[in-house]
Structures are given as structure tokens and as C-alpha cells.
Amino acid sequence: MSQRTRLFRHTRPYDTDGTRELFVQAVRENVLHHDAHCEGYHRMLAACGFSPRSLQTESDLERLPPLPTLLFKHHRLISRPEHRIVLEATSSGTKGSFSRIAFDLGSLACGTPMVLHTAAHRRLLSPRPVNYIILGYKPHRGNRMAVARTAFGSTFLAPALHRSYALQYRDGGYVPDLEHVLAHLTAYSRLPFPVRFMGFPSYTYFLLRRMEERGVRLMLPKHSKIMLGGGWKEFYTQQVDKPVLYEMIRRLLGVEESHVIEFFGAVEHPILYCDCPYHHFHIPIYSRVLIRDVHTLEALPPGQPGLVNLITPLMTAVPVTSILTDDLGILHEEPCPCGIRSPYLELLGRVGLQDIRTCAAGAAQLLGGEGGLT
């Protein structure tokens, strides 16, 4: 069994101390794979003077050169033959400026236990049938957005009786239809089954505001949950003040804050980050987060703001082992009352794109030439 498989099958998603060595071994195995099968990646590592075999301890991870996420918007780097690619997911960008990330069967097979273990830890797996309100995209075969797929995927954590979508596909495009969702929600609230929301915090807020304007107050059945998630960027581009949202959820839906669960992930780094009851995004055993100085890219100690660098050995079809985002964040190491001991990430916003563009252009130059890129 590969080290990656062992890591992703580990049943305790926050057992960092018990999996430290396994994580480093899995990253080394993953980097060796990409180095051998992606010519562009190999050239970049060589140009940086980095040898995958030199990855021995967790502190070596900061020497692994990260690829800027912008690079994946313009280049298709592949470490698997085309026939082994079973799925492609895209980020939710405007036309032409999104990342396309390929999955092989091995990555999907490892992603599944990760989702199940993380969901079980937050008590989201349930045999009790529920009605779903999806404040996001209704699946459509032309829609490859990771966010649409994860929203749909989340409706399998508890058996679905019915699903109602806020973004309907009509005449070749998506249109929001909150009236449709509100009608379903009102009907669901009268049934004896729990209701689960899943979707963008912004749409959840729009729906609640509409309820408020109309004086609609519902008391959702016991065990109902509000799951908030979307793209990584949602967490600071949306103008929703979280405490305000929690208060509206309690007042208009009768759901307590402890039943409001938030997720995030990124298409270039498909790890499921789920908040704890104190709404902290602890780093699970499947990944590491480094914060780097905006100018020097040196790794910074916890508590200092900088660029977010994400590391995971999940993907074997694309060399996204270590990616540098254009997001600013802080890693907190202070203890959290929830009992999880791994640090948690706070996202602050984005840096000016200019610096990162330069960085991406530099990497693209290194990766350029024949082989590895299309």
C-alpha cells in the first residue's frame, strides 16, 4: 500500500502527532512521482536545486518549491497518461481564467475516505433522511466547477429525500431563483425530517434577508444543519458578517450556531477543511499550511501574516503537491477549546496580483519548453 493511501485511510483526521512521519513519507513519494512523470516539474525542481529524496522531516517541507496557483490557470501540467484521467474539476473563475485540475482514480479513491472521516468527526454522517437546500449550482453536465460537485457530494452525507437548488440552469446559463428555494424550504419545515443547507454564505444570507423582509420565520425540525461552503475566495470576498449570519440563522430558522458548519477547499488543493465548533479551520493530517513572507517567500513563524502555501500528497495526476496561493493568512498555534491540537488557518484576503503574476511568469518560464506542458 502506498504511503498516500495509508495517510488518507487514517481514521482520525486531526491526529497530526500520530501521522507526522507518514505525512512526510507520503509527500516524498508524491514529489518523486511528479519528478519522474512531469518533465516541466522535473526541470523546475532541478533549476531550484531541489532533490525529492532530501525530504526527510517535516521541517524539510518548506524547501520544497511551491508552484503558484496562477500557473494552473494558463498551463496544463500532467503527471499521468491521458487515459488515466477520470475527471477534471475547474475553479469558479470567469471564462478563460480558471484552473483545470485532473484527477486519476487513485486520488479520488484517497479523497473519499478523507471526506468521510472529516464529516464523521463533525458528526455530519447520518442514516436519517433529510431534505436539502442547495444554495449553489444545480448539477449540469457542462458544469465542471469543483464547487458544484462538492455541494452535490455533500448531499450524500445523509440520505437525500429531496434537493432544492438556488441556481437553476436555464437557456444555457445559471440564474438564481430564491423564490423556488423558499417555497421548498417552507414545505420542508412542516415535515418531520431534518433540513440541511449547503452552499455559499452569500446566497444563504440573501435567502435569510428575503425571509426577514417578508416576516417569514420557520422552526426547522430537530437535527437540521446549516452547512456553508464554496470556493476558497468566498470567505473574504463575500460581504457577510459571520456573527450576523449566525444570529439570523437562529432567529429565522431555529438552528443554533453549533449546528452551523463551514467548509472550504480550493480546486488546486482539494482537501476538505471543516471548521470546529469554535469556527476554526484546523489543519487536518492530509495537509500542511505554511505562511510565507510576501517579498522573500521565506517561511514565517506562526502568528505572522503572509502568503498561504498549501501542501498535500493527494494528487498524482497534477503536480500540485505544494502550491502558493495569492491569499494572505495567519496560522494560529494557540490552543482551541475544541480540543483539536493542530494549528488553524485564518484567511485575511488577497495580495495585489502584480507580485504573484511576476512569480507565476518566472515559474512558467522555468517550466516552459517541450514536454510536460500543453
Ligand SMILES: [Zn+2]
Ligand atoms: Zn477548534
